[in-house]
Amino acid sequence: MMSLLVVKESCERIADISISQEQYTDSHRHLNRVANHRKLAQLEIAAGGSALGTGLGGSGTGSGTGGGCGPALRWQLLLLLLLCNCIVGAFEPDFVIPLENVTIAQGRDATFTCVVNNLGGHRVAWIKADAKAILAIHEHVITNNDRLSVQHNDYNTWTLNIRSVKMEDAGKYMCQVNTDPMKMQTATLEVVIPPDIINEETSGDMMVPEGGSAKLVCRARGHPKPKITWRREDGREIIARNGSHQKTKAQSVEGEMLTLSKITRSEMGAYMCIASNGVPPTVSKRMKLQVHFHPLVQVPNQLVGAPVLTDVTLICNVEASPKAINYWQRENGEMIIAGDRYALTEKENNMYAIEMILHIKRLQTSDFGGYKCISKNSIGDTEGTIRLYEMERPGKKILRDDDLNEVSKNEVVQKDTRSEDGSRNQNGRLYKDRAPDQHPASGSDPLLVRGTMQLIGTFLLALLVLLAAMARAGPTLSCRTKGGGQKKAKETSLNGQKDEDEVMDGQAEKWRMCWQRSTRSWRRAELAESAE
Numbered sequence: 001m002m003s004l005l006v007v008k009e010s011c012e013r014i015a016d017i018s019i020s021q022e023q024y025t026d027s028h029r030h031l032n033r034v035a036n037h038r039k040l041a042q043l044e045i046a047a048g049g050s051a052l053g054t055g056l057g058g059s060g061t062g063s064g065t066g067g068g069c070g071p072a073l074r075w076q077l078l079l080l081l082l083l084c085n086c087i088v089g090a091f092e093p094d095f096v097i098p099l100e101n102v103t104i105a106q107g108r109d110a111t112f113t114c115v116v117n118n119l120g121g122h123r124v125a126w127i128k129a130d131a132k133a134i135l136a137i138h139e140h141v142i143t144n145n146d147r148l149s150v151q152h153n154d155y156n157t158w159t160l161n162i163r164s165v166k167m168e169d170a171g172k173y174m175c176q177v178n179t180d181p182m183k184m185q186t187a188t189l190e191v192v193i194p195p196d197i198i199n200e201e202t203s204g205d206m207m208v209p210e211g212g213s214a215k216l217v218c219r220a221r222g223h224p225k226p227k228i229t230w231r232r233e234d235g236r237e238i239i240a241r242n243g244s245h246q247k248t249k250a251q252s253v254e255g256e257m258l259t260l261s262k263i264t265r266s267e268m269g270a271y272m273c274i275a276s277n278g279v280p281p282t283v284s285k286r287m288k289l290q291v292h293f294h295p296l297v298q299v300p301n302q303l304v305g306a307p308v309l310t311d312v313t314l315i316c317n318v319e320a321s322p323k324a325i326n327y328w329q330r331e332n333g334e335m336i337i338a339g340d341r342y343a344l345t346e347k348e349n350n351m352y353a354i355e356m357i358l359h360i361k362r363l364q365t366s367d368f369g370g371y372k373c374i375s376k377n378s379i380g381d382t383e384g385t386i387r388l389y390e391m392e393r394p395g396k397k398i399l400r401d402d403d404l405n406e407v408s409k410n411e412v413v414q415k416d417t418r419s420e421d422g423s424r425n426q427n428g429r430l431y432k433d434r435a436p437d438q439h440p441a442s443g444s445d446p447l448l449v450r451g452t453m454q455l456i457g458t459f460l461l462a463l464l465v466l467l468a469a470m471a472r473a474g475p476t477l478s479c480r481t482k483g484g485g486q487k488k489a490k491e492t493s494l495n496g497q498k499d500e501d502e503v504m505d506g507q508a509e510k511w512r513m514c515w516q517r518s519t520r521s522w523r524r525a526e527l528a529e530s531a532e
Helices: 019-028 029-033 039-057 072-088 446-473 484-495 499-529
Strands: 002-007 012-020 102-105 110-117 124-128 133-137 147-153 157-162 171-177 185-195 206-209 214-217 222-225 226-230 238-240 244-248 257-261 269-276 282-298 303-306 312-321 325-330 340-346 353-360 368-375 381-390
Touching: 039 353, 072 303, 102 110, 110 124, 110 171, 110 185, 157 171, 185 269, 185 282, 214 282, 226 238, 226 257, 282 368, 282 381, 303 312, 312 368, 312 381, 325 340, 325 353, 353 368, 484 499
Parallel strands: 102 185, 206 282, 303 381
Antiparallel strands: 002 012, 110 157, 124 133, 124 171, 147 157, 171 185, 185 222, 214 257, 226 269, 238 244, 269 282, 282 312, 312 353, 325 368, 340 353, 368 381
8 A cells, every 4th residue: 555645735734545556556557658757757747736736626625726835845746756657667567477389289279378467457468460360358258269268367367278279270379468568478379180191092902913013102181291101011121123123122111102113922911001290190001912923832742651551741832812722632633522531721821822731641552642732813723743652661571582582573462452461562562471380391382392393303313414424434224123113103203192202202212222233233344344
């Protein structure tokens, strides 16, 4: 509170009038409109004297209009007015904090806060500076935009709220106080828009032949303008070719267009177009690149062996695009159908490569032979061949030629079924084997008996040749058995009435006796010749 001294023209004190600071400021608002304090003081001295005289006269306490109280009173009024001018200047409006720029995504709410001290009787106004449009004065919105509102905390803070911000709301905003000269603060509202891919201008899935070219296009809208980045979904590198022989590999490529030339099947897959501008969320679109080519079959093992009654697995690797029809076939054209003994499966390795698997259970002799894995698509077909052969069963021996005691290979008999002990060589042939309980010397084995007879015949032939030579050297010798024993033995042998071994033994004994008689006769003949 301040006290003003009111005096009469005779310089006598009449009364003390107490007023508030706000009332005082309101009564002297015109003091704030002059920059030159000296001129303001002079004007106030002149006006104050007349006002004071008028006021006193009106109250019935003055002595007349236009009267004065002398030079001393005038000096007191001058000092009082200068003091009031300093007090009023100290309480002029002042911004406490600067107005801050705001960046907001489209569709969200934006807020500007203006803090002013010592506002007094002045007013705060919100203005769209670039459009030169007044939005609100003090607490009243004067624009037709129903998304705008103003709040005052009854002290020194004024807030401008903009709901559901749009792109046209972007620009420069001003907080202004109607002082003289005018005081103001400005800040910028930036409205950002998350990226959005324009489907109408963006490529979709694409199919090209192997060795051809492809151009993938991706466009997006947003504020700021989005940046486009290309990546492969499987994380593999993108191959970019410059010229006929130069090529570069990169994990990502920037730009709205991705150009691929001389495409190979390894470049088949999904490509990601990623749009970002620093405003979340980042968006992307998936594009599938399909490369068409003739089927290709690769056989890891073209020759597979397995014993009978075991399980075996045949594998073919197939590459084809578009997707092929795959099946197994025997070499005679018979198609293999899944069943109890045959299991057919396919394992997908990537978009164009699969693994064909044929599992055969409990192998039989009829299962050995050739197998074909065939792949067909709309471009062509191809096949791979696998040969399945029979292997020796572990722990079993294969009979050899030297176990047959001079039996020639022509006597080997080919069998379609296995022998009792399951012995078989890799070609599926069985040897005719003797029974384990038979003895080689036994007469029940015709092969061994035949061999023995050949040996005995050779011995007898040599003996006859020797006797013939001795007969030519000496007198004629005769060797006849009594009672036709030789003839009888021969007939017995021819008729097969006796055992062949007994015949041979009898013949040998008779030839031995003949040999002794011939020797004695030859010696008597020599003695006779000596006596003569």
